[in-house]
Amino acid sequence: MSREEYFGGVDVGASSTKSVVINSSLQLLASDVRRTGVDFEACARESMDAVLASCGRTYRDLKGAFSTGYGRHNVRFARDSRTEIACHSKAAFHFFPRRTTVVDVGGQDNKIIHIDASGRRENFKMNRKCAAGTGAFLEEVAQRIDVPLDQIDALARQSTEVVHMGSYCTVFTKTEILAHIRAGRKVPDIVAGLIESVVKRIMEMDPLTGEVVLSGGVAAHNPVLAEMLARHLKHPVHILPNAQLAGAFGAALFASEESEPKTN
Amino acid sequence: MGVGHVEKQRGPVFKKIQATKQMKEIMEQHFREMDEAAKTKSRKIAWCTSVGPAELLRAAGFLVFFPENHGAMLGASRMATDLIPTANAIGYSPDICSYLTADIGSYIQKKSPLSKSYPGIEGPPRPDMLVFNTNQCRDVQDWFNFYGREFNVPVVGVQTHRGIGAVTRAHIDSIAEQFRALVPKLEEVAGRKMDYEELKRVVGLSRQCTDLWKEVLEIAANVPSPLTFFDGTIQMGPAVVMRGEQRAVDFYQVLLAELRQRVADGVGALDDERFRLYWEGMPIWGKLRELSDQFSSLNACVLASTYCSSWVFPALDPDDPFDSMARAYIELLIVRDEDYKERYFEEQIERYRIDGMIFHDAKTCPNNSNNRYGMPERLALKHSLPTLVINGDLNDLRCYSEEQARTNIEAFIEQLSEKENQ
Numbered sequence: 001m002s003r004e005e006y007f008g009g010v011d012v013g014a015s016s017t018k019s020v021v022i023n024s025s026l027q028l029l030a031s032d033v034r035r036t037g038v039d040f041e042a043c044a045r046e047s048m049d050a051v052l053a054s055c056g057r058t059y060r061d062l063k064g065a066f067s068t069g070y071g072r073h074n075v076r077f078a079r080d081s082r083t084e085i086a087c088h089s090k091a092a093f094h095f096f097p098r099r100t101t102v103v104d105v106g107g108q109d110n111k112i113i114h115i116d117a118s119g120r121r122e123n124f125k126m127n128r129k130c131a132a133g134t135g136a137f138l139e140e141v142a143q144r145i146d147v148p149l150d151q152i153d154a155l156a157r158q159s160t161e162v163v164h165m166g167s168y169c170t171v172f173t174k175t176e177i178l179a180h181i182r183a184g185r186k187v188p189d190i191v192a193g194l195i196e197s198v199v200k201r202i203m204e205m206d207p208l209t210g211e212v213v214l215s216g217g218v219a220a221h222n223p224v225l226a227e228m229l230a231r232h233l234k235h236p237v238h239i240l241p242n243a244q245l246a247g248a249f250g251a252a253l254f255a256s257e258e259s260e261p262k263t264n
Numbered sequence: 265m266g267v268g269h270v271e272k273q274r275g276p277v278f279k280k281i282q283a284t285k286q287m288k289e290i291m292e293q294h295f296r297e298m299d300e301a302a303k304t305k306s307r308k309i310a311w312c313t314s315v316g317p318a319e320l321l322r323a324a325g326f327l328v329f330f331p332e333n334h335g336a337m338l339g340a341s342r343m344a345t346d347l348i349p350t351a352n353a354i355g356y357s358p359d360i361c362s363y364l365t366a367d368i369g370s371y372i373q374k375k376s377p378l379s380k381s382y383p384g385i386e387g388p389p390r391p392d393m394l395v396f397n398t399n400q401c402r403d404v405q406d407w408f409n410f411y412g413r414e415f416n417v418p419v420v421g422v423q424t425h426r427g428i429g430a431v432t433r434a435h436i437d438s439i440a441e442q443f444r445a446l447v448p449k450l451e452e453v454a455g456r457k458m459d460y461e462e463l464k465r466v467v468g469l470s471r472q473c474t475d476l477w478k479e480v481l482e483i484a485a486n487v488p489s490p491l492t493f494f495d496g497t498i499q500m501g502p503a504v505v506m507r508g509e510q511r512a513v514d515f516y517q518v519l520l521a522e523l524r525q526r527v528a529d530g531v532g533a534l535d536d537e538r539f540r541l542y543w544e545g546m547p548i549w550g551k552l553r554e555l556s557d558q559f560s561s562l563n564a565c566v567l568a569s570t571y572c573s574s575w576v577f578p579a580l581d582p583d584d585p586f587d588s589m590a591r592a593y594i595e596l597l598i599v600r601d602e603d604y605k606e607r608y609f610e611e612q613i614e615r616y617r618i619d620g621m622i623f624h625d626a627k628t629c630p631n632n633s634n635n636r637y638g639m640p641e642r643l644a645l646k647h648s649l650p651t652l653v654i655n656g657d658l659n660d661l662r663c664y665s666e667e668q669a670r671t672n673i674e675a676f677i678e679q680l681s682e683k684e685n686q
Contacts (some may be wrong), residue, residue: 024317070667070671082678083671083674083675083678084671084675085671085675085678085679086675086678109668120682120683121678122681123644123650123651124675124679125653126668126672129653148507195638
């Protein structure tokens with residue numbers, strides 16, 4: 001009888017660090033999400049410590065672990081690393097094993113990845129240096145209107161008349177909002193306008209052809225984003241299961257594929 | 265090795281080009297001669313745009329200084345980003361050419377990489393006149409006009425047509441006529457008559473230089489390539505600032521011999537050349553080392569570029585100086601239309617057996633950023649060629665996100681690996 005095997009994945013992102021452990025059936029056993037902070041290595045280690053503790057395992061139980069995210073090269077316990085583009089693609093193909101367009105809305109950057117029917121990347125694009133349309137945009141502007149991040153989704157759903165934002169610059173949008181507040185526009189309508197702004201930024205990056213799958217923390221916490229994107233695209237948009245963990249999950253999938261063969 | 269596997273970052277192995285020593289020596293001679301001439305007023309000095317009529321200036325008796333070369337030095341020395349704001353503050357926008365803004369900032373702040381590289385030289389030599397050609401862009405004209413006002417010296421130039429498909433007789437006549445019209449002004453400042461025999465000799469030397477430089481670049485078609493784009497950005501110095509001089513010809517003969525020997529020995533610029541890439545657009549001067557390190561650590565050889573090929577002028581003909589200079593300086597890719605550019609890139613992809621193409625979208629250099637009208641998408645579709653756009657700038661590192669560029673490049677190589685394993 002073969003012993004169960006475990007694989008780890010850690011995504012040290014610009015805003016948060018995500019860790020997962022999966023088993024040889026590629027099922028998610030445990031996960032952790034925490035602010036990345038300034039010490040990537042320590043954060044990754046503490047995050048994986050927490051995941052392993054929650055599923056009653058140790059590093060010795062891990063047959064392999066891969067890292068991804070901006071801090072991917074700072075993770076000592078990882079045997080190898082892959083870019084976020086590779087890992088989100090991997091996770092997306094795991095759940096949607098067909099030709100798709102993956103959209104990852106991250107903390108500081110967005111990625112659009114076209115995957116072919118065999119799971120290979122045909123091409124990808126990241127947003128330009130500007131962080132407009134990313135999680136950072138929502139964080140900054142939500143703070144300006146005193147809306148906690150965990151209320152964005154619910155507030156946007158209360159909107160009856162979306163306030164269309166004319167600017168894509170985060171700073172200019174904050175100024176523009178002042179004018180909308182002065183004009184008496186309701187906060188839910190402004191919040192819906194912010195989500196719509198993210199949708200517009202995504203749509204202008206690349207043609208979103210075919211079946212679209214959303215990944216990343218912004219989509220995970222704000223499913224309204226998928227609904228609004230679907231309305232603009234006029235076709236359904238999926239959100240990956242545990243979308244915020246998709247990068248880490250993809251890294252763990254790589255670890256499961258590329259771990260050394262067992263010698264016993 | 266699994267699908268999508270990319271080697272972990274490791275220290276790159278650089279193969280030093282021995283001829284670099286000679287290149288550095290003649291570059292120093294060039295700058296010291298000019299500095300001496302400016303200080304002693306023994307020779308007149310003309311500032312010239314990088315693809316301006318340098319041959320005409322030399323034949324008129326001028327020593328020729330190229331501010332764009334100084335701009336590149338400001339970028340490579342990473343002085344530019346600190347100096348650009350000084351030019352911004354006096355009204356030169358951060359959105360215009362960052363060679364211009366860095367150079368004007370350098371002038372105002374009296375800080376030049378020349379003084380660091382060549383002790384005793386304070387900065388660029390004072391010009392007696394400035395001569396531009398707008399084939400690069402319109403910014404060079406405004407750049408030179410700034411110095412014309414500062415030094416109270418004449419500024420003359422050539423206005424080049426843009427968006428050209430086929431080069432016609434009318435184009436050549438127009439440019440040649442503008443070259444001829446410069447002569448009286450050059451003679452007036454030089455204080456002597458144009459030496460037309462000397463012009464033929466100089467054009468002949470320029471042609472020899474450019475032929476050799478072309479051979480240097482085209483040797484990268486070998487597998488593995490003995491030369492990288494990053495080597496090219498260093499070795500191109502004499503082709504830019506000393507074309508028309510014997511010492512540039514002598515240098516490229518030595519460089520070419522060394523590279524031919526590498527080919528004969530089967531030696532590549534990289535130990536393990538797995539991917540062959542093309543760089544479209546300006547260098548990111550302040551990040552050449554980092555980019556070179558990253559590409560080589562990923563076994564990706566960036567071996568050909570549009571930029572380094574911008575100083576290849578096969579039309580130059582000593583027996584027909586004016587018309588051939590006109591043709592040479594209007595055949596450049598930068599002034600051509602999109603269809604011509606697309607065909608050119610297709611030829612380069614084939615010639616160099618390119619696996620992927622990187623477009624540098626330089627924030628302050630629209631004329632050298634050929635990604636802005638759908639070119640990467642068209643080439644990718646037509647040739648199944650992976651393309652990548654990197655946002656950055658030639659000199660202004662405020663416009664460059666290193667982390668984002670690194671991730672983009674690494675992901676691009678992952679994509680090429682997947683394609684290779686198909």
